[in-house]
């Protein structure tokens with residue numbers, strides 16, 4: 001099933017760099033470009049397609065398929081989709097239905113329609129199949145090859161076994177139509193769930209041993225700084241090591257055109273969700289270039305409490321950058337939108353959604369949007385979805401028991417993965 005209009009700006013998005021990262025552009029940009037050039041070369045000489053298609057002059061695009069639950073989608077998922085897209089020309093993504101997830105591992109936190117909004121908004125995704133099976137079947141695989149024109153099935157470097165213990169991708173491997181990508185280091189849904197539960201626990205039951213057990217349970221056995229009773233950053237354990245290259249890979253690398261109307265929106269964008277995607281889509285529609293300001297961890301903590309944000313600034317930046325409606329981000333934007341900022345970035349409109357966690361700012365003495373309001377360029381947008389970061393955290397907590405059981409199993413297998421992992425080339 002196609003999601004029309006989704007691939008309109010793909011060309012732009014394959015370019016590299018970012019206005020913010022000018023200094024690292026030259027070296028890193030060259031590396032990425034080489035990678036892409038090599039890929040096209042490889043496909044060109046492959047001679048994979050039968051002669052009927054050659055008549056059409058233009059080479060038939062290579063279509064790759066990847067599936068997943070994409071529950072509590074994070075930049076690790078986005079990076080996997082980016083890697084998958086680089087192995088072909090069009091990426092088709094299968095999203096597992098709520099019923100299939102429930103039957104296999106308990107109810108998802110994010111309902112299917114939200115997961116589809118999230119996946120469709122990732123700039124490397126061309127099409128979405130909204131009812132993929134949880135474990136890939138031979139029948140479904142044949143449907144992919146014969147009806148959906150899929151050339152390759154892509155999966156991460158973690159084993160994927162069917163209930164009978166056999167390799168789920170055996171058929172595709174045998175047919176030479178399987179390709180593997182490297183799992184994104186440093187992030188997993190289990191880890192994020194752990195961070196969320198810790199943030200809730202810390203507020204309600206301080207000094208309780210629950211901290212320690214959750215910490216052990218969700219953080220792959222790394223237990224630094226948990227003894228401090230949950231003072232701000234101590235509870236957040238992330239394996240994520242931000243590199244400039246990853247940011248460049250996620251960036252569009254294109255500034256606004258000379259006549260572009262630049263729209264600015266800012267926020268924490270913590271636990272990037274469908275509500276964020278939808279407001280970004282609206283905001284992008286109001287101009288030609290969407291600049292997104294992402295507040296620093298300190299700013300977010302100061303306004304929403306010491307246990308926020310759940311995801312750090314770099315993680316939040318990657319999630320926002322992966323969104324197709326976003327042209328550029330400011331990594332660490334100020335709380336107040338100043339005259340200087342508006343001039344520097346030639347911002348023609350500043351927007352904010354009606355659904356946000358800190359709309360109490362309007363009652364505060366210093367409204368961060370006072371300057372754009374005075375200039376007559378501030379606009380409040382009706383948020384399409386009633387979801388905030390708190391909504392997501394509440395969903396997790398209300399399903400806590402189910403998740404605890406599910407995560408005990410998962411954390412164990414992830415621990416084994418981290419212990420047993422060896423270097424896999426690729427990025």
Ligand SMILES: *[C@@H]1O[C@H](CO)[C@@H](O)[C@H](O)[C@H]1NC(C)=O
Nearest residue numbers: 201205206207208209210211
């Ligand atoms: C810690 O919390 C758990 C459940 O949240 C409770 O059963 C237990 O009694 C608490 N222990 C202490 C020492 O407060």
Ligand SMILES: *[C@@H]1O[C@H](CO)[C@@H](O)[C@H](O)[C@H]1NC(C)=O
Nearest residue numbers: 257258259260261262346348
């Ligand atoms: C600034 O933005 C306006 C649109 O709001 C545009 O017409 C103008 O050309 C831009 N200026 C520069 C220097 O890009």
